[in-house]
Amino acid sequence: MSCASCSTKDGQPKGCKNNGTCGTDSCNKLTVFDWLSNMSLPNGEKPFDWVEVRFKNGRKEYYKNLENLTLSIGDIVATQAASGHDIGMVTLTGELVRIQMKRKNISEKADDILKIYRKASQRDIDVWSEARDKEEPMKVKARQFAIDLKLQMKISDIEFQGDASKATFYYTAEERVDFRELIKVFAREFRTRIEMKQVGFRQEAARLGGIGSCGRELCCSTWLTDFRSVSTSAARYQQLSLNPQKLAGQCGKLKCCLNYELDSYLDALKSFPKTDIKLRTEKGTAVCQKTDIFKGHMWYAYEGEWMNWHKITTAQANEIISLNKKNEKVISLEEYASDLIEDTKTEFENVVGQDSLTRFDSPKRNNKRKNNRRKAKSGNKNVGPSANKNNPNSNNSNRNNQNRKKTNTNNSNKNNSNQNNRKKNNRRKPQNSKKNAAE
Numbered sequence: 001m002s003c004a005s006c007s008t009k010d011g012q013p014k015g016c017k018n019n020g021t022c023g024t025d026s027c028n029k030l031t032v033f034d035w036l037s038n039m040s041l042p043n044g045e046k047p048f049d050w051v052e053v054r055f056k057n058g059r060k061e062y063y064k065n066l067e068n069l070t071l072s073i074g075d076i077v078a079t080q081a082a083s084g085h086d087i088g089m090v091t092l093t094g095e096l097v098r099i100q101m102k103r104k105n106i107s108e109k110a111d112d113i114l115k116i117y118r119k120a121s122q123r124d125i126d127v128w129s130e131a132r133d134k135e136e137p138m139k140v141k142a143r144q145f146a147i148d149l150k151l152q153m154k155i156s157d158i159e160f161q162g163d164a165s166k167a168t169f170y171y172t173a174e175e176r177v178d179f180r181e182l183i184k185v186f187a188r189e190f191r192t193r194i195e196m197k198q199v200g201f202r203q204e205a206a207r208l209g210g211i212g213s214c215g216r217e218l219c220c221s222t223w224l225t226d227f228r229s230v231s232t233s234a235a236r237y238q239q240l241s242l243n244p245q246k247l248a249g250q251c252g253k254l255k256c257c258l259n260y261e262l263d264s265y266l267d268a269l270k271s272f273p274k275t276d277i278k279l280r281t282e283k284g285t286a287v288c289q290k291t292d293i294f295k296g297h298m299w300y301a302y303e304g305e306w307m308n309w310h311k312i313t314t315a316q317a318n319e320i321i322s323l324n325k326k327n328e329k330v331i332s333l334e335e336y337a338s339d340l341i342e343d344t345k346t347e348f349e350n351v352v353g354q355d356s357l358t359r360f361d362s363p364k365r366n367n368k369r370k371n372n373r374r375k376a377k378s379g380n381k382n383v384g385p386s387a388n389k390n391n392p393n394s395n396n397s398n399r400n401n402q403n404r405k406k407t408n409t410n411n412s413n414k415n416n417s418n419q420n421n422r423k424k425n426n427r428r429k430p431q432n433s434k435k436n437a438a439e
Contacts, residue, residue: 030058030223032092032100034073050108051116052092052100053079056132056159057207058221061088062097062106063114076120078162087120087128087162124162131160135167138190142169145185153177156204166193172204202227205251212249219256230254237265239293268293273317280324283332286310300333310337 032052041047049065063079065071075090092100101108120128135158142155153173160167167190171177179196186194199207206220220227235247235258249255272291279286279300286300289309298317299309310333312320320330330336 030054030060030221030225032096034092034094034096036095048093048095048098050097050101051077051090052097053077053088053116054091055086055088057157057209059159060091061114062101063116066115067118069116069119071116071119076125078117078120078124080114080117081161081163084161084163084165085117087124120162127164128160128162131162131164135160138167141189142186145189146182149182149185151177151179151182153179156199157207164192166195168195168197170197170199170204170207172199172201200227201251201253202256205249210250212255213246214257218250220251224256227256228259230256230258234258234262237262237269239291265293271296272298272314273321277321279317279320279330279333281320281330281332286333302333310334312336 049068050062051065051071052060053063054060061079063077069077071077071090071093073090073093077088077090078085079088080086139155139158142158146153146155152175153171155169155171157170158167159170169186183194183196202220205218206224209221210218212218230253232242232247232254235242235254238258238261240247240258247254247258272293275288275291277288284302284304286302288298289301289306290299291297296314297311298314299311300317301307301309312333313336316336320336323330
């Protein structure tokens with residue numbers, strides 16, 4: 001019952017028609033694979049009596065199974081709420097719940113322990129589904145009311161409680177908003193209890209979901225649960241262009257994936273000298289212009305000769321810096337740069353473990369036959385007195401063609417004469433046989 005395409009009967013989900021990857025509510029959204037499901041507990045130990053329950057758009061809570069219900073992943077349950085009850089789906093049971101609670105710093109001995117009432121009946125599911133159907137038209141009206149009151153806020157989502165007794169409005173805003181008048185309008189129009197909850201722009205993108213610039217679903221809406229701060233220094237370390245349109249995600253903030261490979265870049269940069277250190281040579285002072293982290297190369301240019309760059313390795317740069325600390329100078333950078341051989345390649349290089357960018361290009365065909373045909377056609381068209389003047393080789397070709405024609409005509413004349421002689425001989429034979437018979 002996670003989305004409209006899932007079918008249920010007596011509270012038990014039969015399965016998703018979209019094979020678990022629906023675009024409306026994401027059946028596998030923020031799920032954890034239970035790799036301990038096929039393993040039995042040691043003798044004398046009881047199973048962990050806490051379960052993980054997921055609500056709309058990936059919101060997860062942890063509840064204690066005080067009634068000792070036999071619950072499995074996918075069961076629809078009625079859980080405790082501030083007033084009334086809520087409806088959710090069990091997403092994790094067993095010892096992995098203990099690990100998740102430790103990871104999120106949730107204590108098992110807290111005073112405000114939430115508990116599970118029962119498995120949801122068909123009536124509970126019908127009320128819940130009717131309330132879910134009202135959320136989208138309510139969101140359209142709520143946005144219009146906020147625009148009419150000229151409030152600088154955006155209502156991104158609405159979530160009904162399982163018993164349809166309360167509606168939570170999630171909104172984003174740059175500054176603090178006075179929405180007291182808006183709540184009165186909502187209560188008068190929708191006839192239910194209203195709760196306003198402000199979320200950040202990243203939390204909004206995680207709730208709504210979408211497709212990123214990489215072509216995959218957003219990390220925050222599928223598996224990423226903790227939001228770490230992302231700064232522009234992560235882009236500088238990875239030598240990315242500081243273009244806000246490319247570095248920003250759908251939430252308008254810097255992309256979370258900038259932190260994924262940052263540690264590997266920092267480890268690789270440990271062997272590089274600082275770019276602000278200048279190299280002193282007898283020819284002049286050189287300043288760093290560019291670095292290649294993957295190949296371990298650095299480009300330096302002399303002061304005053306900024307157009308001429310000299311490529312050296314990081315080991316050579318560290319060697320020159322160590323000599324400069326001893327007040328020694330090398331002759332020039334050309335000696336070190338001559339040791340490196342330039343590898344010129346036309347295709348893109350596989351430097352980051354990525355596939356070749358030309359893997360989908362169609363293979364090139366040999367056009368020699370077409371060119372030969374065109375040349376032959378153009379040669380036949382140029383036959384004539386003007387062509388003979390321009391082409392000195394045309395006389396030889398014409399002579400060869402004439403000789404071939406003569407030989408062909410002579411051979412044909414010989415064949416015709418032989419055939420005529422055979423016919424005459426055949427006609428004469430029966431006459432001779434008649435004369436012999438008469439004699």
